[in-house]
Amino acid sequence: MSATWIDKDEDRTIAKWKCSLPADCPVEIVGKPKIVYRGQWTRTVEVHYRKRNSKKEEVSQSIHRKEISPGRAHGVEVIAILHKAGKRYFVFVKEYRIPPAGYCFEFPAGLLEEGETVIDAARRELKEETGYTASKVICLSEERHPMAPQLTDNSISYAIAEINGDSLENQNPKMHLDEAEIIEVVEVECNKALAYVQSISTKVNVDGMVVEIECNKALAYVQSISNKVNVDGMVYAFLLGYNAKF
């Protein structure tokens, strides 16, 4: 076992199926979840389970990483808006990623460090990956938003960062990359105003299996259930875009 991953964390990887199964959990775990691979950065875990009232046993295989800030998301995704010479840009990063064996176009992002707030992590990662110093960082969500929840326990929070591109400190942004990071910054100009024409309808109908909520309240709904339900990162990102006011 690697020195970077202590027993306590390993227990936590396994313990969550005992601790966090909700009262209305539709599955029961069969036997004990098993760590089938111990890597320096990740664990591969096999979990046998069955739906309640079913005899058929299923198996889940997934990759997990160390929980550095217990109870919080693993990382933060930063939606960064650069203000420069009267224009606005989204700041993205293009990074070579080993698992898909190719370049990926992503938001600046990174893992939370121990005890670090989402805002502090967003500010630090933005600086490291793009060289920019944010003038303002707002946490959009501190919840754990899963990415690829069928394959990993990986989860992220969202922040939005404003960058003053005309300030002296942001004239020649210099990245501070880890040895392993291979990143290129891509800036995409934003229009200044974005307005939505939204209908104001009122129907809210809760009917057991189906909840109906107004589309212009979708983000608010998703935020309201984020404490109980993990909102898929893509759903959250889509709704952030759909509700964008910047």
Place this chain on the structure above:
Amino acid sequence: MSATWIDKDEDRTIAKWKCSLPADCPVEIVGKPKIVYRGQWTRTVEVHYRKRNSKKEEVSQSIHRKEISPGRAHGVEVIAILHKAGKRYFVFVKEYRIPPAGYCFEFPAGLLEEGETVIDAARRELKEETGYTASKVICLSEERHPMAPQLTDNSISYAIAEINGDSLENQNPKMHLDEAEIIEVVEVECNKALAYVQSISTKVNVDGMVVEIECNKALAYVQSISNKVNVDGMVYAFLLGYNAKF
């Protein structure tokens, strides 16, 4: 080794680091990528690599799944718009997921079957997971959009589906779930019109490490590079939302 995963696929899992390294690839693979765990559904792979011009060796650990439709994304995410009694809804699914040990709020989604088009898969998954028959399905992107690319090779395409909720066939939608699936449908009402006020600016500046593009052309830009670069699922989802015209 499981019967569901044949040697050829396993070779392909490993071979991609040889076949698909781009000419400007910033890393070189050290030794041979190693399958460290063989599961029924997934492989865990360890890849040692170093940046070109660097002596420091890094290790990547990730989970991979079988490529059912070689060359295409593993799955499809369906942004579904339900038209019912003069109103519009987004259709989401709430699903219990073993890896994060909790409920997740997601788009209807699923794996592509062999030879299946993105549109056919979207139509099939929507029917299975929500019971709805789509009147129209549009493929928004056939590219491979990675999800959690630092941990998996998992990739998805996007489709948008329109559902006529007033038609007879959609009066009592019945899900057709696999034994292992635990899903609840959540419908979120959409407003009818959504308009953006977008600036029409013209600056496009390509400067080696930094590309500047108008914000209202961000989605077009992302689509244009999707053949060469894997666009992160969240970036794509955010831009889909940001550019939504429905």
